[in-house]
Amino acid sequence: MLKLNHLCHHYLRPGQSAQDGTQPMIFDLQAEKGDIVALIGPSGAGKSTLLAMVAGFLNPDSGELHIAGQPITTQTPAERPLSILFQDHNLFPHLTVFENIGLGIHPGLKLSREDKENIVAAASRVGINKYLDRLPEQLSGGQKQRVALARSLIRQQPLLLLDEPFSALDPALRKEMLTLVKSLAKEQKITVLMVTHSPEDALKIANKCAFIYEGQVKVSGETQQMLGNPEDEALKKYLGI
Numbered sequence: 001m002l003k004l005n006h007l008c009h010h011y012l013r014p015g016q017s018a019q020d021g022t023q024p025m026i027f028d029l030q031a032e033k034g035d036i037v038a039l040i041g042p043s044g045a046g047k048s049t050l051l052a053m054v055a056g057f058l059n060p061d062s063g064e065l066h067i068a069g070q071p072i073t074t075q076t077p078a079e080r081p082l083s084i085l086f087q088d089h090n091l092f093p094h095l096t097v098f099e100n101i102g103l104g105i106h107p108g109l110k111l112s113r114e115d116k117e118n119i120v121a122a123a124s125r126v127g128i129n130k131y132l133d134r135l136p137e138q139l140s141g142g143q144k145q146r147v148a149l150a151r152s153l154i155r156q157q158p159l160l161l162l163d164e165p166f167s168a169l170d171p172a173l174r175k176e177m178l179t180l181v182k183s184l185a186k187e188q189k190i191t192v193l194m195v196t197h198s199p200e201d202a203l204k205i206a207n208k209c210a211f212i213y214e215g216q217v218k219v220s221g222e223t224q225q226m227l228g229n230p231e232d233e234a235l236k237k238y239l240g241i
């Protein structure tokens, strides 16, 4: 469903050449439909770079990216069959919850009756249907993230990218949101790629896990097996074992 084949990016400063010593990042990764894949690894390892290339915010220097069997390496972010949830929920402050969710369907909010019904249904599914007329400033952090999640899911794309969306929430709320994402992903049969700094969160939600280390996927596999019984020395060190 998601395939990164030698997807490569080399950060170069102006005037710096590829031979100046820094290593390019090269990622190989595969996920099947319905997989929830956690990207873990030390700070600076390349997790955000990998996600940015999948999202289309960063152009790869070489390599291929396929989503749902389609080559999408040259598509713009808006053309790609995916939605993204960031830590900064990106809600528009002057629009209501209803309108913010509606932006997931139509950027100009030209909504059919069916669209409007779908918005109400999505809001109910994430537990914020009581707040449809409120502005974001009238919501708690957790409620705002639910709105952003509803807006992502209403687009019904086969791939959802999560860039640490819940790390600012308190532990109980974070757990609740992870459980919600897990059940929504199962319901809608979508694939999720999630950057996290928490192996605990990976264990809670992700069936697969990829350990990113020095610009590559060093180890990948089933989360329980990989984190419960790590063999790779760098992974052990990262986990504090």
Ligand SMILES: Nc1ncnc2c1ncn2[C@@H]1O[C@H](COP(=O)(O)OP(=O)(O)OP(=O)(O)O)[C@@H](O)[C@H]1O
Residues within 6 Å of the ligand: 011, 012, 041, 042, 043, 044, 045, 046, 047, 048, 049, 050
């Ligand atoms: N725009 C950029 N220009 C040059 N180097 C960059 C740029 N963005 C990131 N890097 C470098 O690339 C490496 C990987 O960064 P990246 O943000 O992908 O890591 P990360 O694993 O997501 O880290 P963190 O967990 O701290 O967010 C780091 O060494 C970083 O300094």
